[in-house]
Amino acid sequence: MTEMNDNDHKKLGQELDLFYIDEKVGKGLPMWTPKGTAIKFELENFTRELERKYGYDHVSTPYLGGEELYKTSGHLAHYRASMYAPIDMDGDVFYLRPMACPHHIRLMQRKPLSYRDFPVRYAEIADYNRYEKSGELMGMIRTRYFELTDGHIFTRPDQLKDEFVNVCKMIAEGMKGLGLEDIVSYRFSKRDPNNKEKYYPDDEFWNRAESTMKQALDEIGFKYTEAEDEAAFYGPKLDIQAKNANGKEDTLFTAQIDFLLPEKFNITYVDSDGSEKRPVMIHRSTIGSLGRVFAFITEHCEGKFPLWLAPVQVKVLPIGETHFLYATEIFDKLKAEGIRVELDVSDETLGKKIRNTKMEKIPYALVIGDKELADKKVTVESRDSGNLDAMPIAEFVSKLTEEIRNRK
Numbered sequence: 001m002t003e004m005n006d007n008d009h010k011k012l013g014q015e016l017d018l019f020y021i022d023e024k025v026g027k028g029l030p031m032w033t034p035k036g037t038a039i040k041f042e043l044e045n046f047t048r049e050l051e052r053k054y055g056y057d058h059v060s061t062p063y064l065g066g067e068e069l070y071k072t073s074g075h076l077a078h079y080r081a082s083m084y085a086p087i088d089m090d091g092d093v094f095y096l097r098p099m100a101c102p103h104h105i106r107l108m109q110r111k112p113l114s115y116r117d118f119p120v121r122y123a124e125i126a127d128y129n130r131y132e133k134s135g136e137l138m139g140m141i142r143t144r145y146f147e148l149t150d151g152h153i154f155t156r157p158d159q160l161k162d163e164f165v166n167v168c169k170m171i172a173e174g175m176k177g178l179g180l181e182d183i184v185s186y187r188f189s190k191r192d193p194n195n196k197e198k199y200y201p202d203d204e205f206w207n208r209a210e211s212t213m214k215q216a217l218d219e220i221g222f223k224y225t226e227a228e229d230e231a232a233f234y235g236p237k238l239d240i241q242a243k244n245a246n247g248k249e250d251t252l253f254t255a256q257i258d259f260l261l262p263e264k265f266n267i268t269y270v271d272s273d274g275s276e277k278r279p280v281m282i283h284r285s286t287i288g289s290l291g292r293v294f295a296f297i298t299e300h301c302e303g304k305f306p307l308w309l310a311p312v313q314v315k316v317l318p319i320g321e322t323h324f325l326y327a328t329e330i331f332d333k334l335k336a337e338g339i340r341v342e343l344d345v346s347d348e349t350l351g352k353k354i355r356n357t358k359m360e361k362i363p364y365a366l367v368i369g370d371k372e373l374a375d376k377k378v379t380v381e382s383r384d385s386g387n388l389d390a391m392p393i394a395e396f397v398s399k400l401t402e403e404i405r406n407r408k
């Protein structure tokens with residue numbers, strides 16, 4: 001085994017107690033600890049806010065799907081090797097879903113569609129089960145169960161380019177908001193036109209899809225590279241690539257244009273002239289799988305999460321027993337404001353308590369001693385800016401809530 005990089009998310013995840021893999025629960029099935037779950041919930045809120053801003057409707061669909069669903073979608077024909085064994089219930093066969101596209105399609109088809117209904121944008125943080133070889137499993141990056149910030153856009157052909165532009169803008173905003181813009185790059189993945197087996201054989205469809213995607217990328221001035229023979233079976237992709245702690249590049253998530261599934265599910269709408277038309281689909285993730293993006297963020301910030309993501313945002317450090325009561329009062333106040341706070345009532349010296357807070361990479365420590373008690377103030381030690389002036393607790397709370405609201 002090679003030595004693990006200090007910023008490897010597996011190492012930091014254990015040191016900071018963020019997730020845990022238990023062999024009895026199963027390989028490739030990491031569990032989020034309470035601290036990790038705090039981060040996960042923040043990522044979920046971030047995702048849904050961004051999606052609302054970009055006009056998505058949220059849906060919620062089950063993680064099982066019937067056999068017919070995956071026959072129609074082609075998953076059983078092309079994706080079987082990554083799916084778990086079927087479950088037979090009273091003669092009906094179900095699969096743990098590897099993707100939610102078919103669910104979203106069937107949900108959209110619940111009523112007749114007119115050209116006025118488009119675009120339809122469905123988003124869901126959906127849980128997936130995919131088989132991965134045990135040798136390829138890696139921490140939170142490659143797992144057998146994950147939650148993808150997934151979504152599907154159904155558009156009229158004339159809306160496709162603008163919709164793809166919006167997808168790119170949303171993705172760029174998301175990566176910036178998560179502080180990942182420096183390690184993320186974009187790859188436009190095209191088919192190999194000579195390989196007729198690997199790619200859906202329809203030149204006209206490929207030319208349309210690839211030129212639309214290129215137009216969208218150029219229009220917003222995205223910096224991207226082009227890669228041939230990296231597309232999906234059914235269409236070109238925009239791959240959002242990110243570098244891990246070891247400098248290795250991996251795909252964080254993708255956005256894809258798809259003309260094929262609308263055909264397979266026979267999705268149609270009535271156009272303005274009364275004729276029947278077929279929409280186009282975009283498969284896209286907002287920030288990737290929660291686990292994978294968490295891993296990249298952890299590595300990139302070296303476990304020093306920004307305040308809004310930090311599992312513990314503040315630690316209250318009373319110097320001695322006489323300060324416990326006031327410290328508890330402050331702890332309760334912060335908790336009531338929804339701030340994630342811990343209180344250290346151990347017998348350790350103040351120096352040791354501060355060192356522990358630094359080891360745990362907690363953004364703020366509040367020191368409570370005689371002076372603070374007398375002045376009804378708190379002395380603030382910031383992880384990133386050092387020792388700040390003593391301030392009344394109300395001032396600290398408003399500074400903190402402001403920073404959290406702005407996702408600093």
Ligand SMILES: [Zn+2]
Binds near residue numbers: 101152283
């Ligand atoms: Zn999809």
